[in-house]
Amino acid sequence: MNRERVAGKPRLMVPQTAGFVYCPGCHEPLVARAIAEALEDLGMGDNAVGVFDIGCSSFLLGIMDIDSVIGPHGRPPDIATAVKRIYPSNIVFTVQGDGGLLSIGADPLMGVLARAEKITIVMINNAVYGTTGGQMAPTSLAGQETSTTPGGRDASKHGFPVHAAEMIATFKSTAYSVRCAVNNPYNYEQTRECLRTAFTKQMDGVGFSFVEVLSACPSNWHMSPAASLRWIEESLMPEFPLGEFKNVDKME
Ligand SMILES: Cc1ncc(C[n+]2csc(CCOP(=O)(O)OP(=O)(O)O)c2C)c(N)n1
Ligand code: SF4
Ligand SMILES: [Mg+2]
Structure with missing residues (x-):
């Protein structure tokens, strides 16, 4: 009987060789896979540079077979700016956590928006500082218990959650801003498509593109992977709705 191949490992994903292993149920490897598939879909795997931040996304370095560089915490937008200006025909993107992009790296983010850099930023929104033990992030929900808000935010x-995709959509330099999730197969496929769109905006020279992805951190949410999926739907999505907030073909 002939069997149809319905899924396989993307060529740009490599066996994990580094010492770090993602926690069970973490969504960050799924984000890496969606990026790998989007680059393969566009035939750009050999002409893409990933700039990874300090944080759990730094371990994408060990699982993706693309040219990559790692930046000091929060600085990837600055490094991506330089890489894109040196290699303008490459897709240049960063992958950063919500802490790395919105607090520690808020200044470099503002820089790329002000200068209208034609790069792509992928932000992993897991509502905490994952790597360092689940401290409150700018995206933590009202009432969310974290290691620095044990009584709840x-x-x-402690202020209110920051809505990155909506905020970035207000900048004239932004061509595309979207919020996605990888909590089920449908949303995963949507994320892959959004990444293709974001990279295409960059390849076409339209402007800055931004993809926020809701992502489970079971270890710091103190939940099982299955309970994390429910928490994304019941708690994260009402605060951070999925969808496109900007999609234009010309900056104006
Ligand atoms: C300037 C600076 N401040 C703080 C740290 C410590 N630090 C490393 S990773 C991290 C948290 C990262 O959280 P986030 O960016 O949300 O990524 P996640 O691990 O959740 O994917 C912090 C605070 C650092 N390395 N450099
Ligand atoms: S700490 Fe959270 S974000 Fe980091 S690998 Fe574990 S589950 Fe993923
Ligand atoms: Mg985080």
């Missing part, structure tokens, strides 16, 4: 002391 209290707006009067």
